[in-house]
Amino acid sequence: MAFSENSPPNQAAEYQLDIQACSQKQVLVAACNSRIAKYARRIIEKQFGCDVTVVTTGFEAITMLDSSPFDALVCDSDIAGMNGLELAREGRNAFPDMGIIIMGDLSTPFPFVESLKAGATDFMAKPFLPAELVARLTRIFNEAALRNERRLEALKYRCLFDLSIDGMALLDGGGAVIQDVNKSLLELMGEKKTNLVGKPVATLLDVEDRYRFEQWLSLCALIGRGAISDLKLAHAANSNIYVDISMSVVKNEAQCGIFLVVKNITDRREMQLRLDEITQRDLLTGLFNRRSFINRVHGAVRSAQEYNIPTTLIMMDMDGLKAFNDKYGHAVGDQMLVEAAAAISIHIHPSTGDACFRYDGDEFAILLGGVDAEEGHQIAKRIREEFYSRDTKNLTISIGLVEYQNNQSVDNFVRAAEEAVYHAKESGKNAISKASA
Secondary structure (H helix, E strand, O other): OOOOOOOOOOOHHHOOOOHHHHOOOEEEEEOOOHHHHHHHHHHHHHHHOOEEEEEOEHHHHHHHHHHOOOOEEEEEOEEEOEEHHHHHHHHHHHOOOOEEEEEEOOOOOOOHHHHHHHOOOEEEEOOOOHHHHHHHHHHHHHHHHHHHHHHHHHHHHHHHHHHOOOEEEEEOOOOOEEEEEOHHHHHHHOOOHHHOOOOEHHHHEOHHHHHHHHHHHHHHHHHOEEEEEEEEEOOOOOOOEEEEEEEEEEEOOOOEEEEEEEEEOHHHHHHHHHHHHHHHEOOOOOOEOHHHHHHHHHHHHHHHHHHOOOEEEEEEEEOOHHHHHHHHOHHHHHHHHHHHHHHHHHOOOHHHOOEEEEOOOOEEEEEEEOOOHHHHHHHHHHHHHHHHOOOOOOOOEEEEEEEOOOOOOHHHHHHHHHHHHHHHHHOOOOOEEEOOO
Protein backbone atom coordinates (compact mmCIF):
# COMPACT_ATOMS: atom_id res chain seq x y z
CA MET A 1 0.00 0.00 0.00
CA ALA A 2 1.03 3.63 -0.47
CA PHE A 3 1.53 5.95 2.52
CA SER A 4 -0.73 8.96 2.58
CA GLU A 5 -0.63 11.78 5.10
CA ASN A 6 -4.40 11.91 4.80
CA SER A 7 -4.99 8.24 5.71
CA PRO A 8 -7.17 8.49 8.84
CA PRO A 9 -6.31 6.21 11.74
CA ASN A 10 -9.59 4.62 12.82
CA GLN A 11 -8.55 2.27 15.64
CA ALA A 12 -9.00 4.59 18.64
CA ALA A 13 -11.95 2.76 20.15
CA GLU A 14 -10.20 -0.62 20.10
CA TYR A 15 -7.51 0.22 22.68
CA GLN A 16 -8.06 0.93 26.36
CA LEU A 17 -5.37 3.37 27.43
CA ASP A 18 -4.89 6.08 30.00
CA ILE A 19 -4.90 8.95 27.51
CA GLN A 20 -3.75 11.48 30.09
CA ALA A 21 -0.76 9.30 30.97
CA CYS A 22 0.02 8.68 27.29
CA SER A 23 0.00 12.40 26.57
CA GLN A 24 3.11 12.67 28.73
CA LYS A 25 5.02 10.15 26.61
CA GLN A 26 7.90 11.09 24.32
CA VAL A 27 8.33 9.14 21.06
CA LEU A 28 11.24 9.42 18.63
CA VAL A 29 10.63 8.33 15.02
CA ALA A 30 13.76 7.84 12.90
CA ALA A 31 13.06 6.98 9.26
CA CYS A 32 14.90 7.75 6.02
CA ASN A 33 11.63 8.31 4.17
CA SER A 34 10.12 11.55 5.43
CA ARG A 35 6.63 10.46 4.33
CA ILE A 36 6.85 7.32 6.50
CA ALA A 37 8.13 9.41 9.40
CA LYS A 38 5.29 11.96 9.07
CA TYR A 39 2.71 9.20 8.62
CA ALA A 40 3.90 7.51 11.82
CA ARG A 41 3.87 10.84 13.69
CA ARG A 42 0.29 11.57 12.63
CA ILE A 43 -0.90 8.14 13.80
CA ILE A 44 0.88 8.43 17.16
CA GLU A 45 -0.26 12.00 17.85
CA LYS A 46 -3.84 11.21 16.88
CA GLN A 47 -4.06 8.00 18.90
CA PHE A 48 -1.99 8.80 21.99
CA GLY A 49 -1.84 12.59 22.12
CA CYS A 50 1.86 12.49 22.96
CA ASP A 51 4.86 14.43 21.67
CA VAL A 52 6.54 12.90 18.63
CA THR A 53 9.96 13.94 17.34
CA VAL A 54 10.81 13.03 13.74
CA VAL A 55 14.34 12.68 12.36
CA THR A 56 15.62 11.22 9.09
CA THR A 57 19.27 10.48 9.87
CA GLY A 58 21.14 8.44 12.43
CA PHE A 59 23.15 11.46 13.51
CA GLU A 60 19.97 13.42 14.27
CA ALA A 61 18.57 10.46 16.19
CA ILE A 62 21.70 10.14 18.36
CA THR A 63 21.66 13.90 19.01
CA MET A 64 18.04 13.71 20.17
CA LEU A 65 18.73 10.69 22.42
CA ASP A 66 21.61 12.58 24.01
CA SER A 67 19.51 15.66 24.67
CA SER A 68 16.27 14.29 26.13
CA PRO A 69 14.67 11.05 27.38
CA PHE A 70 12.26 9.04 25.21
CA ASP A 71 9.72 6.37 26.09
CA ALA A 72 9.74 4.76 22.65
CA LEU A 73 11.91 4.70 19.54
CA VAL A 74 10.52 3.73 16.13
CA CYS A 75 13.37 3.40 13.66
CA ASP A 76 14.29 1.98 10.28
CA SER A 77 16.56 -1.04 10.19
CA ASP A 78 18.72 0.95 7.85
CA ILE A 79 18.82 4.70 8.37
CA ALA A 80 21.08 7.28 6.72
CA GLY A 81 24.40 7.63 8.49
CA MET A 82 23.90 4.66 10.83
CA ASN A 83 22.76 1.06 10.87
CA GLY A 84 19.38 0.71 12.59
CA LEU A 85 20.79 -1.94 14.90
CA GLU A 86 23.50 0.45 16.04
CA LEU A 87 20.84 3.09 16.74
CA ALA A 88 18.81 0.55 18.71
CA ARG A 89 21.90 -0.38 20.73
CA GLU A 90 22.67 3.28 21.47
CA GLY A 91 19.03 3.87 22.46
CA ARG A 92 18.98 0.88 24.79
CA ASN A 93 22.21 2.02 26.48
CA ALA A 94 20.79 5.51 26.94
CA PHE A 95 17.35 4.43 28.20
CA PRO A 96 17.20 0.80 29.40
CA ASP A 97 13.39 0.87 29.71
CA MET A 98 12.70 2.51 26.35
CA GLY A 99 10.56 0.52 23.95
CA ILE A 100 12.24 0.05 20.53
CA ILE A 101 10.38 -0.88 17.38
CA ILE A 102 12.53 -1.65 14.32
CA MET A 103 10.88 -1.24 10.90
CA GLY A 104 12.14 -3.34 8.01
CA ASP A 105 11.37 -4.38 4.50
CA LEU A 106 10.53 -8.09 4.61
CA SER A 107 11.34 -8.44 0.93
CA THR A 108 14.94 -8.76 2.08
CA PRO A 109 16.26 -10.99 4.91
CA PHE A 110 15.49 -9.28 8.24
CA PRO A 111 18.01 -9.62 11.13
CA PHE A 112 15.52 -10.64 13.84
CA VAL A 113 18.05 -12.25 16.19
CA GLU A 114 20.56 -9.43 15.81
CA SER A 115 17.79 -6.90 16.46
CA LEU A 116 16.84 -8.60 19.71
CA LYS A 117 20.46 -8.64 20.80
CA ALA A 118 20.71 -4.94 19.97
CA GLY A 119 17.80 -4.20 22.29
CA ALA A 120 14.70 -4.19 20.07
CA THR A 121 11.41 -5.03 21.78
CA ASP A 122 9.29 -5.38 18.64
CA PHE A 123 9.39 -5.44 14.83
CA MET A 124 7.17 -4.02 12.14
CA ALA A 125 7.16 -4.61 8.39
CA LYS A 126 6.89 -1.76 5.92
CA PRO A 127 4.42 -0.78 4.70
CA PHE A 128 2.35 -0.95 7.90
CA LEU A 129 -1.27 -0.31 8.87
CA PRO A 130 -2.07 2.30 11.55
CA ALA A 131 -3.42 -0.46 13.79
CA GLU A 132 -0.07 -2.25 13.71
CA LEU A 133 1.83 0.75 15.00
CA VAL A 134 -0.86 1.55 17.56
CA ALA A 135 -0.90 -2.05 18.84
CA ARG A 136 2.87 -2.18 19.26
CA LEU A 137 3.09 1.18 21.03
CA THR A 138 0.11 0.27 23.21
CA ARG A 139 1.95 -2.83 24.38
CA ILE A 140 5.11 -0.81 25.03
CA PHE A 141 3.24 1.85 27.02
CA ASN A 142 1.24 -0.73 28.99
CA GLU A 143 4.37 -2.70 29.87
CA ALA A 144 6.11 0.51 30.93
CA ALA A 145 3.13 1.43 33.14
CA LEU A 146 3.20 -2.03 34.70
CA ARG A 147 6.94 -1.78 35.32
CA ASN A 148 6.53 1.61 36.95
CA GLU A 149 3.67 0.33 39.08
CA ARG A 150 5.74 -2.62 40.26
CA ARG A 151 8.73 -0.42 40.95
CA LEU A 152 6.61 1.97 42.98
CA GLU A 153 5.12 -0.93 44.87
CA ALA A 154 8.57 -2.40 45.48
CA LEU A 155 9.84 1.01 46.59
CA LYS A 156 6.99 1.40 49.06
CA TYR A 157 7.63 -2.02 50.54
CA ARG A 158 11.36 -1.40 50.52
CA CYS A 159 10.88 1.84 52.44
CA LEU A 160 8.56 0.16 54.93
CA PHE A 161 11.04 -2.70 55.25
CA ASP A 162 14.18 -0.60 55.63
CA LEU A 163 12.75 2.21 57.78
CA SER A 164 10.55 0.17 60.10
CA ILE A 165 11.39 0.43 63.80
CA ASP A 166 10.40 -3.24 64.12
CA GLY A 167 12.70 -5.98 62.93
CA MET A 168 11.70 -7.55 59.61
CA ALA A 169 12.82 -10.59 57.67
CA LEU A 170 11.90 -11.97 54.27
CA LEU A 171 11.97 -15.75 53.89
CA ASP A 172 11.83 -17.98 50.84
CA GLY A 173 8.48 -19.46 49.81
CA GLY A 174 9.11 -22.57 51.89
CA GLY A 175 9.74 -20.47 54.99
CA ALA A 176 13.05 -22.17 55.67
CA VAL A 177 15.74 -19.72 54.55
CA ILE A 178 16.31 -16.03 55.30
CA GLN A 179 16.50 -13.97 52.10
CA ASP A 180 16.70 -10.47 53.57
CA VAL A 181 16.65 -8.65 56.91
CA ASN A 182 16.25 -4.98 57.77
CA LYS A 183 18.48 -2.71 59.82
CA SER A 184 16.22 -2.83 62.89
CA LEU A 185 16.49 -6.61 63.13
CA LEU A 186 20.27 -6.50 62.76
CA GLU A 187 20.48 -3.93 65.57
CA LEU A 188 18.13 -6.00 67.72
CA MET A 189 20.29 -9.10 67.30
CA GLY A 190 23.65 -7.34 67.30
CA GLU A 191 24.42 -9.17 64.05
CA LYS A 192 25.76 -8.48 60.56
CA LYS A 193 23.57 -9.09 57.52
CA THR A 194 26.04 -11.57 56.05
CA ASN A 195 25.67 -13.74 59.15
CA LEU A 196 21.90 -14.12 58.62
CA VAL A 197 21.05 -14.05 54.90
CA GLY A 198 20.99 -17.55 53.46
CA LYS A 199 20.78 -19.16 56.92
CA PRO A 200 17.87 -21.24 58.33
CA VAL A 201 15.17 -19.01 59.81
CA ALA A 202 15.40 -20.80 63.17
CA THR A 203 18.83 -19.19 63.71
CA LEU A 204 16.95 -15.97 64.54
CA LEU A 205 15.92 -17.50 67.85
CA ASP A 206 17.47 -18.91 70.98
CA VAL A 207 17.94 -22.69 70.83
CA GLU A 208 15.25 -23.36 73.45
CA ASP A 209 12.55 -21.59 71.42
CA ARG A 210 13.40 -22.91 67.95
CA TYR A 211 11.21 -26.01 68.00
CA ARG A 212 8.13 -24.07 69.13
CA PHE A 213 8.78 -21.43 66.47
CA GLU A 214 9.26 -23.97 63.66
CA GLN A 215 6.03 -25.78 64.56
CA TRP A 216 4.14 -22.48 64.62
CA LEU A 217 5.62 -21.34 61.29
CA SER A 218 4.66 -24.61 59.59
CA LEU A 219 1.08 -24.24 60.76
CA CYS A 220 0.83 -20.57 59.80
CA ALA A 221 2.22 -21.23 56.32
CA LEU A 222 -0.92 -23.30 55.64
CA ILE A 223 -3.32 -20.45 56.50
CA GLY A 224 -1.16 -17.58 55.28
CA ARG A 225 -0.73 -15.59 58.48
CA GLY A 226 -0.30 -15.82 62.25
CA ALA A 227 1.44 -14.54 65.36
CA ILE A 228 3.42 -16.00 68.24
CA SER A 229 4.46 -14.37 71.53
CA ASP A 230 7.30 -14.37 74.02
CA LEU A 231 10.18 -15.87 72.05
CA LYS A 232 13.79 -15.34 73.06
CA LEU A 233 15.85 -13.88 70.22
CA ALA A 234 19.34 -15.13 69.45
CA HIS A 235 21.82 -12.35 70.24
CA ALA A 236 25.47 -11.99 69.34
CA ALA A 237 26.30 -10.83 72.87
CA ASN A 238 23.92 -13.28 74.58
CA SER A 239 21.64 -10.47 75.76
CA ASN A 240 18.14 -11.48 76.82
CA ILE A 241 15.92 -10.04 74.08
CA TYR A 242 12.31 -11.22 73.90
CA VAL A 243 10.07 -10.71 70.87
CA ASP A 244 6.63 -11.25 69.41
CA ILE A 245 6.64 -12.41 65.79
CA SER A 246 3.89 -12.12 63.18
CA MET A 247 4.01 -13.61 59.70
CA SER A 248 2.21 -13.26 56.41
CA VAL A 249 2.60 -14.96 53.06
CA VAL A 250 3.34 -12.51 50.23
CA LYS A 251 2.61 -13.57 46.66
CA ASN A 252 2.88 -12.01 43.22
CA GLU A 253 2.92 -13.37 39.69
CA ALA A 254 6.59 -14.25 39.86
CA GLN A 255 7.24 -15.56 43.34
CA CYS A 256 6.02 -16.33 46.84
CA GLY A 257 7.71 -15.39 50.10
CA ILE A 258 7.08 -15.21 53.83
CA PHE A 259 7.32 -11.90 55.63
CA LEU A 260 8.16 -11.78 59.36
CA VAL A 261 7.71 -8.78 61.66
CA VAL A 262 9.77 -9.06 64.85
CA LYS A 263 8.64 -6.76 67.66
CA ASN A 264 10.87 -6.20 70.69
CA ILE A 265 8.82 -6.81 73.87
CA THR A 266 11.72 -7.03 76.33
CA ASP A 267 10.85 -3.86 78.28
CA ARG A 268 7.14 -4.64 78.26
CA ARG A 269 7.84 -8.20 79.39
CA GLU A 270 10.07 -7.07 82.25
CA MET A 271 7.43 -4.59 83.37
CA GLN A 272 4.77 -7.30 83.25
CA LEU A 273 6.98 -9.65 85.28
CA ARG A 274 7.47 -6.92 87.86
CA LEU A 275 3.75 -6.26 88.01
CA ASP A 276 3.12 -9.99 88.36
CA GLU A 277 5.72 -10.11 91.11
CA ILE A 278 4.03 -7.24 92.91
CA THR A 279 0.63 -8.93 92.74
CA GLN A 280 2.16 -12.19 94.01
CA ARG A 281 4.20 -10.71 96.88
CA ASP A 282 3.39 -9.39 100.32
CA LEU A 283 4.76 -5.85 100.54
CA LEU A 284 5.73 -6.02 104.23
CA THR A 285 7.58 -9.34 104.41
CA GLY A 286 8.55 -9.88 100.78
CA LEU A 287 7.09 -13.39 100.92
CA PHE A 288 4.55 -14.67 98.43
CA ASN A 289 0.99 -13.73 99.35
CA ARG A 290 -2.18 -15.80 99.82
CA ARG A 291 -3.15 -15.43 96.17
CA SER A 292 0.16 -16.96 95.15
CA PHE A 293 -0.28 -19.72 97.75
CA ILE A 294 -3.57 -20.80 96.20
CA ASN A 295 -1.89 -21.19 92.81
CA ARG A 296 1.19 -22.94 94.13
CA VAL A 297 -0.55 -25.41 96.43
CA HIS A 298 -2.61 -26.76 93.53
CA GLY A 299 0.60 -27.33 91.58
CA ALA A 300 2.25 -29.02 94.54
CA VAL A 301 -0.69 -31.38 94.97
CA ARG A 302 -0.67 -32.30 91.27
CA SER A 303 3.05 -33.13 91.47
CA ALA A 304 2.50 -35.22 94.57
CA GLN A 305 -0.30 -37.15 92.85
CA GLU A 306 1.41 -37.68 89.50
CA TYR A 307 4.97 -38.40 90.66
CA ASN A 308 4.38 -39.67 94.19
CA ILE A 309 6.57 -36.91 95.62
CA PRO A 310 6.32 -36.41 99.40
CA THR A 311 4.99 -32.92 100.08
CA THR A 312 4.55 -31.24 103.43
CA LEU A 313 2.62 -28.10 104.33
CA ILE A 314 3.58 -26.12 107.43
CA MET A 315 1.29 -23.46 108.91
CA MET A 316 2.73 -21.00 111.43
CA ASP A 317 0.75 -18.55 113.58
CA MET A 318 2.00 -15.73 115.83
CA ASP A 319 0.65 -16.23 119.36
CA GLY A 320 -1.24 -13.23 120.71
CA LEU A 321 -0.07 -10.72 118.11
CA LYS A 322 -3.04 -8.44 118.75
CA ALA A 323 -2.17 -8.06 122.40
CA PHE A 324 1.49 -7.65 121.42
CA ASN A 325 0.54 -4.77 119.10
CA ASP A 326 -1.48 -3.15 121.83
CA LYS A 327 1.52 -3.27 124.15
CA TYR A 328 4.41 -2.41 121.78
CA GLY A 329 2.65 -0.76 118.86
CA HIS A 330 1.93 -1.91 115.33
CA ALA A 331 5.36 -0.89 114.01
CA VAL A 332 7.03 -3.34 116.39
CA GLY A 333 4.39 -5.95 115.57
CA ASP A 334 5.16 -5.51 111.87
CA GLN A 335 8.83 -5.99 112.65
CA MET A 336 8.00 -9.34 114.27
CA LEU A 337 6.30 -10.43 111.07
CA VAL A 338 9.43 -9.45 109.13
CA GLU A 339 11.61 -11.42 111.59
CA ALA A 340 9.37 -14.49 111.20
CA ALA A 341 9.62 -14.23 107.41
CA ALA A 342 13.41 -14.03 107.64
CA ALA A 343 13.56 -17.07 109.92
CA ILE A 344 11.48 -19.08 107.48
CA SER A 345 13.50 -18.01 104.43
CA ILE A 346 16.76 -19.17 105.98
CA HIS A 347 15.55 -22.75 106.29
CA ILE A 348 13.82 -23.41 102.98
CA HIS A 349 15.26 -24.16 99.54
CA PRO A 350 13.34 -22.59 96.61
CA SER A 351 15.57 -24.46 94.14
CA THR A 352 13.98 -27.75 95.26
CA GLY A 353 10.42 -26.41 95.10
CA ASP A 354 10.10 -24.95 98.61
CA ALA A 355 8.08 -21.76 98.97
CA CYS A 356 6.90 -19.60 101.85
CA PHE A 357 3.84 -17.34 102.02
CA ARG A 358 2.20 -14.76 104.23
CA TYR A 359 -1.05 -16.64 104.42
CA ASP A 360 -3.03 -14.14 106.48
CA GLY A 361 -2.39 -11.25 108.88
CA ASP A 362 -0.29 -13.17 111.40
CA GLU A 363 -0.20 -16.57 109.67
CA PHE A 364 2.45 -18.05 107.39
CA ALA A 365 2.38 -21.09 105.10
CA ILE A 366 5.38 -23.12 103.94
CA LEU A 367 5.27 -25.65 101.10
CA LEU A 368 8.09 -28.19 101.17
CA GLY A 369 8.62 -30.32 98.04
CA GLY A 370 10.21 -33.74 98.46
CA VAL A 371 9.90 -33.51 102.26
CA ASP A 372 7.92 -35.94 104.44
CA ALA A 373 6.29 -35.15 107.78
CA GLU A 374 9.27 -36.21 109.87
CA GLU A 375 11.72 -34.00 107.99
CA GLY A 376 9.10 -31.25 107.94
CA HIS A 377 8.93 -31.43 111.72
CA GLN A 378 12.71 -30.90 111.96
CA ILE A 379 12.52 -27.90 109.60
CA ALA A 380 9.68 -26.42 111.70
CA LYS A 381 11.82 -26.75 114.84
CA ARG A 382 14.75 -24.99 113.15
CA ILE A 383 12.50 -22.16 112.00
CA ARG A 384 11.15 -21.69 115.51
CA GLU A 385 14.63 -21.72 117.03
CA GLU A 386 15.81 -19.18 114.44
CA PHE A 387 12.87 -16.91 115.27
CA TYR A 388 13.51 -17.13 119.03
CA SER A 389 17.19 -16.29 118.49
CA ARG A 390 16.06 -12.81 117.43
CA ASP A 391 14.74 -9.95 119.54
CA THR A 392 11.12 -11.13 119.60
CA LYS A 393 10.24 -9.67 123.06
CA ASN A 394 8.98 -13.10 124.19
CA LEU A 395 6.47 -13.36 121.32
CA THR A 396 5.88 -17.04 120.60
CA ILE A 397 4.66 -18.99 117.58
CA SER A 398 2.52 -22.07 117.09
CA ILE A 399 3.17 -24.43 114.19
CA GLY A 400 1.08 -27.13 112.54
CA LEU A 401 2.18 -29.42 109.70
CA VAL A 402 0.76 -32.14 107.50
CA GLU A 403 2.17 -34.46 104.84
CA TYR A 404 0.04 -34.88 101.73
CA GLN A 405 -1.88 -38.14 101.60
CA ASN A 406 -2.87 -39.97 98.40
CA ASN A 407 -6.05 -38.71 96.72
CA GLN A 408 -6.43 -35.94 99.29
CA SER A 409 -8.09 -32.83 97.88
CA VAL A 410 -6.34 -29.47 98.03
CA ASP A 411 -8.97 -28.12 100.44
CA ASN A 412 -8.59 -31.08 102.79
CA PHE A 413 -4.80 -30.81 102.63
CA VAL A 414 -4.86 -27.13 103.65
CA ARG A 415 -7.60 -27.70 106.26
CA ALA A 416 -5.53 -30.45 107.88
CA ALA A 417 -2.60 -28.01 108.31
CA GLU A 418 -4.91 -25.32 109.73
CA GLU A 419 -6.35 -27.83 112.22
CA ALA A 420 -2.84 -28.80 113.26
CA VAL A 421 -2.06 -25.14 114.07
CA TYR A 422 -5.31 -24.88 116.02
CA HIS A 423 -4.35 -28.00 117.98
CA ALA A 424 -0.93 -26.48 118.81
CA LYS A 425 -2.63 -23.36 120.18
CA GLU A 426 -5.18 -25.38 122.12
CA SER A 427 -2.39 -27.36 123.75
CA GLY A 428 -0.86 -24.24 125.26
CA LYS A 429 0.65 -22.38 122.27
CA ASN A 430 4.38 -22.15 121.52
CA ALA A 431 4.16 -25.72 120.18
CA ILE A 432 4.50 -27.80 117.04
CA SER A 433 1.64 -30.11 116.13
CA LYS A 434 1.77 -32.74 113.41
CA ALA A 435 -1.50 -33.82 111.79
CA SER A 436 -2.21 -37.53 112.00
CA ALA A 437 -2.18 -39.53 108.72
